[in-house]
Each structure stands twice: as structure tokens, then as C-alpha cells.
Amino acid sequence: MISRELLKGSLKSIVLKLLAEHGRMYGYEITQMVANLTEGQITLTYGALYPVLHKLEKEGALITESEVVNNRNRIYYKLTKKGNDTAREKIKELEDFIKTISILLKPDLGIDPCN
């Protein structure tokens, strides 16, 4: 299980990436998809997901559509044009981050002790 602390900074990028790939999604769908894709390694809690979704909506990266499903309102989130750019930017940023971190975590790349 990935700790919340580590997840915090990349949450936005993950949400944007999923929405970029799948079009429109609702909150529960996003948490399920993340759980399935990571085989339970990452679980998004309510408290983590919705603040991020609402913030992205407020920034204009997402728009919402409301639809009645099973007698209740379901809110679907979708990327805007601006959101597409943000998504690309954020995903790139996260990839760069992962690359950099992996360099940091493998300091022995150049100096193989067996050599």
C-alpha cells in the first residue's frame, strides 16, 4: 500500500491522466479504477479525491455533468480544453519526477561494485 504522504503530490496528475484517457468519469468510478489498475496498492479516499476534483473544476480544468442514475444524481467529470493542456503538462511533470527520483534511488548506476 502506497502511503498517503507519497501520493499527495501526484494525485492531481493521476486524476487528470485517467480523465484524459477515459473521457467522462464519476468519483466512485475513479477510485475503483485506481484500485483495479494498481491492484489495491493505491486507494483514493473520499477525503483525498473530492477536494482535488473540486479544485480542478474551480480552476477550469474540469467541467461537470449531472445525470440521474438509480434515482440519485451522479456527477460526471470531464476535461475542458484548458484541462487537456493541464493534463499533458502534469503527466509530463510526473514522468520527469519519477525519472529523477529513480536516478536518486540508484546512485550506484555508474560505479558497479563488481567491476
Add this chain to the structure above:
Amino acid sequence: MQLSLDQLRIVERDVQDEGISYSHLEYDLLDHVCCDIEDRMHSGISFNDAYQAVKREIGLQGLRRVQQETLLLINKNYRMMKRSMKTLGTIALAGISIAALAKLMHWPYASILIVLSTFTVSTIFFPAALYVWYKEVFQKKNGFIVILAFFGGFTFMYGTLFKLMHWPLANILLAIGELLTILTIIIGGISYLISRRSQTGSKTLTITGITGIVLFFLGTLFKLEHWPGASMMLILGAIILFSIFLPVYAYKAYNEEKTIKNSFIFSVFALTFIISFTFLLSLNSSRSILDGFVYMDNGLQKTLAIVENQIDNQQIDGNNQEINIAADEIFNSIDDLKNDLIVANGGLDVVPKKLKRSDLEHLKFIRSNETVRNILEGKAQDGKAYDLYYNIQKYKSLISETSEIDLVSKNFSIGILQLQQDNPKDWIIDNFYKVPLVTSISNLTHLQLDIRLTQQQFLICIDKTVAQNQEENNK
């Protein structure tokens, strides 16, 4: 598996109870919880078990916390406000407690501290708290009530401050504040009753609670303005609140939840505190003391009038004239001193001949404040109390010199007896600083009576001596 309409209603009501008002967050969360339950029911467990499991996972007030985190993330101002609110609230609370203690102990700077901390609470903390409350708990459409609550609370707090500091307009401010607060409670209560959140069973209870609180507040307002019926309303309001509303509410809350929520404990504490505080401030103890004082002062004034009448009927010649003038002078200077003390501390423009309780309301808390000290002692021992002390000493020796009988020790009672202290400073401390100002004023009236009594006794003695002399001459 899909939730039935009844099951949906149950979840819906619980989510609504959390009072989530930000944007479409309530729909988000309701759908999320429902999906979660449906998913769990797929594995074959019942709705109840699934719902309980979801609830356990969210935790107590978890949904509300989601809203708080959302607001914190979105709104920078809100984030800052919330943080500074905590600090400010704590500081202001500490300030008020220290100020109250300082006021009780007559330490310096108590007044400044009271003004500063009341300002912090009413002008900074209170509006910020209302704003946060509005954002987190209240439905957006009820903005009017929040504005009303703001003005009500704001005016009420400043009214209390003005009253404490004996500044003018305190009663008007308090009255307006109370009226607005009552309006807020009534309108807020009605809108709560209409809203979908209240259930039919609790409607009667809500109405009872509102009636109790409104009656109680009206009672304090009437009390403040000295209108009739105040005590009746206060007692009725307190009975409704404490012997009907609270027990039933507690019983219901316990039955429904099986545990007692924090908010319930908080509301009981807050209510008890506010009400006992108001009781202390406006009711019994101070009232009976003041009544007693006014009764005593009026009685002394009556005796004084009788004695003065007798003095007027006594014959006046030679030496008597000197005594009469001295007595009149002291008598008038005491009157002046009393007026100065009452006017300077009570906000009255003119002191009426016959005092009423309301004229002296403020004096009961005053001892040796700066105004009082200035009047009594002056800048360099030249205040009115010093003048009075020396004048009385002169009067005493004048009487001892002219009469052969020791009238002074025979007639002068409490007030003058204490004059035997050689030091005027000690006399001032004993008569004015060790007791509330109300008592000092009563002492002064007593002193006036002593002066007149001595004068009368003196005149009678002189009469007797004159008569004896004439008799001897006749022989």
C-alpha cells in the same frame, strides 16, 4: 445490485444531516456512498451490514471533513482565516479571563484589556466564525439569517462592553442587540422547521426550545429596560428550557444515537453558561443590596428633614449663628461630594433629590477607581474628602469650645467616630475604598445626619444654659 428507494432515502437523510453545502459536493458524496454500499452488497451481505461497514470506513463526521478539506484546498483566504481564527479566539478568551480577574482584583489596565479583547471577539473572531459556519454548515439560501445573527451578536457584545464600562448608550445597544438576536432565533427556527431536515416528531420539541429561549431573552431585555413582567418571562423561559426542553432533548438524543454527541455536550454547556451569566448580571443579588441601600438612604433623608425642621424652629443668636453657618457649609459640601461621585460614575447628568435604585445601579461595582480617587484626594491631597475631613474637625472643635458638655462623643455616631483616625488618608480608605461606592454614599448621608443632630443638640443645650442663667439672675 441496486439500492431500493427506501434504502436510498435512509442514506440520503444521513448525508443531508452532515449539512454539506459546498457546490455539488453533497451529490458527489451521496452517489459515492451509495455506489460503495451497492458494491459491497454484490458480495452477498445485507444493506444494513454494508451500510455499517461503509460508515465505519468514513468515520465520525467524515463527510463533513471532506467538505472542510475541499474548502481549505480551494480557498486560500478561507485557509488563512481558519488558522488565524483559532489563534485569535484563544488569545481573546485568555484576554477576557485575565481582564475579568484584573477587574475583580482592582488591578490596573483591566478596562483596557476588556475593551481590547471584546473588540477582538466581536469584530474579528465573531464575523470570521459566522463566515466559516455559513460556508460549512448552513444552506446557502439562509444568508439573511447569518447577516441578522451578525448584527445581533455584534451589537449585543458591544452593548455588554459599554454597560461594563459605564459608557453612554449601553442600554440602547443592548436592547437592539437582544431584539435582533430574538429575531434571528425566531426566523432561524421557523426556517429550520420548514426545511426538509426536521422530522415531524421533533417539531414540537423545536418549537418548545425556541419558545423557551425567546422568552428568556425577552425577559432579560425587559429587565434591562425596567419594564414590567421581566421576572415572569425569565422564570417561565428558564423552566421551559431546563425542565422541559433539555431533558426531553437529551432523552431523544440518547435514544436515537445511543451515544451522546460532542455537539450536544457543547450546547448544554454553552446554554448553561449564558443563562447563569445573565442571571447573575441582571438579577437578585445586586438588586436586594441596592433596594436596601435606597430604603436606608430615603429613611435617613426623612429623619434629616425632621431634625432640620426642629433646628429651624430654634432661636438663633450670637454664637449659634457661627455653628449654624459651619453646619450648613459642611452639609452642602457633603451634598456636593455625593453628587460628584454619582454623576462621575453613573452617567447621570443631575442627581435627583430622592434616589431610585436605577440611579445607583452602576455604583455597586465601583470601589477606588481613578475617577473616585481624583474626586476624593485630588492631585496633592487637596480633594473634596480632605476638605471635608478638616472642616468636620473644625466643626467638632468649634462645638467643644462653645458648649460645656461633651457633645461630640455623645452624638456623633458611625461617620464621625471614624473621624477619630488622626490621618485623613486612613479615614478616606476606611470610608470609601474598603466598601462599594453605594455604601460610601450612604455613609455620607449618615454623616449629614450626625452634623445636623449635633447642631440640634447644641442649640438645645444653649437654650437650657440661657434659661438656667436667667433663672439664677432672677434669684
